[in-house]
Structure formats: C-alpha cells, structure tokens
Amino acid sequence: xxxxxxxRPARPDVTFKVCLAGDPxxxxxxxxxxxxxxxxxxxxxxxxxxxxxxxxxxxxxxxxPGVPMTVGATVWDIxxxxxxxxxxxxxxxxxLGALLLVADGTRFExxxxxxxxxxxxxxxxxxxxxxxxxxKSDVAALARVEAAAADVCEPIGCHWLVTSAKTGENxxxxxxxxxxLYVNRARAxxxxxxxxxxRPAVYVTGKAF
Ligand SMILES: Nc1nc2c(ncn2[C@@H]2O[C@H](COP(=O)(O)OP(=O)(O)O)[C@@H](O)[C@H]2O)c(=O)[nH]1
Ligand SMILES: [Mg+2]
Numbered sequence: 001x002x003x004x005x006x007x008r009p010a011r012p013d014v015t016f017k018v019c020l021a022g023d024p025x026x027x028x029x030x031x032x033x034x035x036x037x038x039x040x041x042x043x044x045x046x047x048x049x050x051x052x053x054x055x056x057x058x059x060x061x062x063x064x065p066g067v068p069m070t071v072g073a074t075v076w077d078i079x080x081x082x083x084x085x086x087x088x089x090x091x092x093x094x095x096l097g098a099l100l101l102v103a104d105g106t107r108f109e110x111x112x113x114x115x116x117x118x119x120x121x122x123x124x125x126x127x128x129x130x131x132x133x134x135x136k137s138d139v140a141a142l143a144r145v146e147a148a149a150a151d152v153c154e155p156i157g158c159h160w161l162v163t164s165a166k167t168g169e170n171x172x173x174x175x176x177x178x179x180x181l182y183v184n185r186a187r188a189x190x191x192x193x194x195x196x197x198x199r200p201a202v203y204v205t206g207k208a209f
Contacts, residue, residue: 012056012072016097016182018175019076021117026104027135030165032077035175040166050092051077059180062187071179082113085120093124098182100174101132103149105140105162111148118156129181132160133174138167 020028029047033039036053054074061069078092099121103111114132121128132153134145142162149160159177163170 012070014069014183014186015054015072015074016179016186017074017076017095018098018100018178018182019078019092019096019121020100020102021078021092021114021121022080022102023082023104023110023113024080026080026102026107026110027163027165028080028102029077031100031102031133031135031163031171031174032075034165034168034171035075038168040168042166047077047079049079053077055175057176057179059176059183062180062184069183071183073175073179075175082116085117089120089124093121096121096125096128097186098178099128099130100178101130101158103132103134103145105134105136105142105145108145108148111145111152114152115156129178129185130156130158131174131178131181132158133163133170134160135163135165137162137169138164 020031022028024046025044029045029051030040032051032053033041036055052074054072056070057073058068058070061067076092079088099118101114101117103114111132111134118130121130132149134140134142134149140162146162153160159181161170161174161177163174165171
C-alpha cells in the first residue's frame, strides 16, 4: 500500500446499484458530488444520459450488531427529464437495489412529482428500499415541503431526510441509510439471493420494510 493511502477492503461484502431520481435541477448531481468528493459547485450543468460512479460505504452488519460491514454502492446519477423517463426507464432502473428520490426544498411541487418517478421505478423492478431527500435545506422554507414529503412518503412507506449538497447536511447519512435498508432487506431474503455475487446489484421485489 502507498504511504498515506487509507486502507479499505479490495472487495466489499456486497455491491448494489443505487439510483438518484427526481426532476431536473433538484440537486441529484450535486448530492453525488458531495458524497463522492465532498465538494459543491453552484453552477448548473444539465446531466446528459447517466453518470455511474462507485464508493464503499460502511454500515452495521444486520446479523451482528456493532460489527461493521462494507458495501460497494454503484451510484447512478441520471438525466431527470420526465420526457425521457418512459423511454429510458429500463436502462436506468434495471437491476436496481435501492433508490434515492430527490426533490428541491425550494419548489414543493417537485416533491409531488416524485410519485411519478417512483411509479416508473416500480414498473421496472418492483419495490426497492427508497429514501426521499428534500434537498437545498440551506435555502428552503421547510414547513410546506415537509408536509408534502409526509403526503408522498406515507403511502409508499419510505423514510425521508432533509439534505443540502451545499452544506453537506445529511448527505453521507442518506447514502448510509439507503445502503443499510438494502442490506437489511437482502439479509432478510437470505437463501433466495446470493449475497456473494459480484454482479453490481441484487434486486428483489415485495415490501421489505
Ligand atoms: N443552495 C443549494 N443549491 C443547490 C443544492 N444542490 C444543488 N444546488 C444547485 O441547484 C442547481 C441544480 O443542481 P444539480 O445537482 O445539477 O441538479 P440535477 O439536475 O438534479 O442533477 C445547481 O445550480 C446546484 O448548484 C443545495 O443543496 N443547496
Ligand atoms: Mg444532474
């Protein structure tokens, strides 16, 4: 190992695909950048197609409380244009393990639009562990969006967090939570799926949490 390099397992215990979905401009690319390189850029560059990156995340081993396990998240930052959703949803969501649905806290209508993203995901891969992120908490008036988030999350039965790609609030936590939900579900399904697989994702259908 190079001097100064931080040690991390060459191979994570499990890998999975996590996708960020939500309308254009809500902050998907900025959240990924904050998560991967702990930086922020105020300029808006429209995402074309998809950018795939990966990062190891440490979570609790659900079968051994207090013992950490490493998961490899393959992060898909997709183009959020609703007009392309039907056309590209198979490519975006095939083999999805977990989902981050992102809304803009300064535009509460983007919260309600998440149900359309969720339906598109479900039509491809069934119900996957999902966390809703109300982003731009550094500038948002949160009371109204929090009410909208409750409206959207209750029927889906998913968690939601307030995040800021600008300040970093809850960004790491969001990726850790969705990874933990994925692994908890994968473990609960033990025997039906192979956790030692090296394929980028294991997806399962059915309500898991
Ligand atoms: N103030 C603030 N601006 C943000 C935040 N996240 C993203 N932005 C800005 O919102 C715009 C759209 O962000 P981007 O990540 O490209 O959105 P995407 O289209 O969903 O990928 C950019 O100008 C970002 O700098 C945030 O948490 N706070
Ligand atoms: Mg983008």
